[in-house]
């Protein structure tokens with residue numbers, strides 16, 4: 001297959017981690033007979049310096065016209081004082097809007113080799129944690145009307161939570177499609193004992209399920225879900241939920257895995273062109289030192305293969321290579337632990353260890 005990938009290296013550790021991910025993709029291309037063409041895109045601080053704009057229109061078009069986008073991270077202290085509309089993060093918001101992505105998908109996976117980094121008890125971690133949260137990204141209370149007024153001499157603040165059937169259905173589909181590519185279990189999380197928007201959510205999810213008979217659908221109230229994520233996370237395969245619940249639950253889920261440098265994410269819309277990026281930022285404190293963990297970005301590239309390019313086997317080969325590199329004892333500083341047979345490596349050495357373990 002021939003695919004065009006828009007590559008945003010961005011700022012801070014962005015260029016270092018993205019370079020390792022591209023070398024991994026090159027290895028996959030070589031082994032599986034694919035061609036990946038990389039189209040460079042300037043976004044964030046680097047684009048402000050070069051073009052006076054965090055995401056010039058031409059750069060956005062390169063992304064929209066590609067088969068998918070791989071992003072490192074943007075931002076840094078250097079651009080803290082630029083006007084709000086010019087901030088590096090504005091480039092990211094404009095990119096998401098321009099690509100029309102409305103779902104954010106974040107896996108929570110504990111690698112057995114790093115289990116001790118999890119704040120959860122060993123007995124819970126041992127059952128295995130490997131699920132993904134599909135969060136609605138551009139609707140709900142964050143995008144409803146917000147107002148503060150004075151009523152009877154006191155301030156009254158209101159935020160409106162609205163979802164229509166179409167918005168729920170399209171995120172529901174991403175949930176079902178994601179479950180189809182994984183363990184075929186989907187848990188729809190809402191607060192239908194209290195909220196009308198949640199009752200509609202639940203109704204639409206169940207209607208959709210008729211189109212996906214292979215997927216086992218369950219419902220869970222959000223407060224229970226917050227408890228279950230720490231009590232028995234092994235029960236989950238895919239969770240689908242609305243914007244605010246997803247915001248909170250996905251941060252909770254990333255905490256239980258123990259290392260921010262290991263977690264990839266994807267953002268998807270109606271087309272197969274997705275945005276793939278690690279969940280961490282540009283880590284200016286360690287930029288340029290070749291010590292960043294590239295695994296979150298490498299796993300983001302694996303997600304791209306699986307969810308945008310239908311290359312599940314290739315994605316699995318990358319995940320397996322990460323696992324083998326960890327088995328071999330390679331650790332970047334952020335995941336280094338006490339113990340024998342562990343080797344502290346930098347970003348480029350970790351990338352190389354993973355590349356060397358990709359097998360067909």
Ligand code: NAD
Pocket residue numbers: 013017072073074075076077089092260261277279280281282283284285286291292293294296334
């Ligand atoms: P951060 O995620 O960049 O860093 C938090 C801590 O985690 C730091 O100590 C950092 O060294 C460490 N860390 C992060 N990624 C790592 C990796 N791959 N390997 C090893 N250690 C890693 O968050 P922050 O410090 O709050 O933000 C720094 C900059 O990144 C800010 O300008 C912020 O706006 C931006 N940011 C960008 C994105 C994005 O591009 N999507 C997301 C979050 C923050």
